[in-house]
Amino acid sequence: ESTGRPLVILDLALTRDVDETVRALPGVVHLDLPGVRDAVPDAEVRQVDAARAIIDAEADDFERTLAGRSMDSLITALRSHIGRVVMEEIERLRPLQSRLPASAVPSVDGRADARVVAGGGVIRANGSSGAIAVSVAAPETTSEAAAKVSSEAADEPVITLAQAERALHHLAARLLHQPTVMARRAGQEGREDAYRQALELVLGPDSVGGTHD
Known part of the structure; x- marks a missing residue:
């Protein structure tokens, strides 16, 4: 209808x-x-x-x-390499500090800058600039190191080993940032091999070990 x-x-x-x-x-x-x-x-x-x-x-x-992600294995190897170096330095400080008497390592007064004395090795931090300087003197006995700490503790703040460890990890993260960014860019531009070779030339083959295809 x-x-x-x-x-x-x-x-x-x-x-x-x-x-x-x-x-x-x-x-x-x-x-x-x-x-x-x-x-x-x-x-x-x-x-x-x-x-x-x-x-x-x-x-x-x-x-x-996706092309940048092709560098993931290299970036992981680089971070592991730097992480191992940091841990080696931290472990090197542990036994040295442990030989000092408790009185030789004053407690931290709340500030982040200080020093760790270990058998003649001293890590000092500048309170105004935040810069860390490392000085290594001739080997000292525990008593000599303790005496040095006691005499200097009045005018120089002291950091704990934990603070030194955090500082080293922070430094490593900052140093790794730019190489990581450039690695991603190299992957995006198809320059993986050139970047890997440059990294091996600067840091040695162990820095990117196990990343070759």
Whole structure:
């Protein structure tokens, strides 16, 4: 029964599901994908192009990120190498400090700057600049080292071994930041081998050990 309104047939299949002759029937409006495409105003087309440009840019960025991740094994090896060096230095301080009597190592007064004396090795921190200087003198006996600490404790603050350990870890993290950034960039630019060779030249093959394909 006719209602006086046109019959709208929407055909959105990639291959037409409605015969072309239907278009010619009276009271029928046939809409398909080509018709919808042709009806889209130019402004909408520009928006589609802009959306495609955004997608392309994000896809390129994702590919660069994946390329940078190709350096993960090298970065892990580098961090492990620096971490081992830091721990070796910390372990070297432990037995030296433990030989001093408790009275020879004053408690920390709340400030982060200080020194650790261990058999002639002294780590001093400058309270104003925060700089840490290391001096190594001729080997001393425990009593001589204790006497030196006692005589200097009045004018120089003292750091605990834990504070020295934190300082070393912080220093290592700062030193590793730029090499890590540059490693990612080298991976993104396809320069993995060149970066690895440069790192081995500066730090030795152990710094990137086990990362060769």
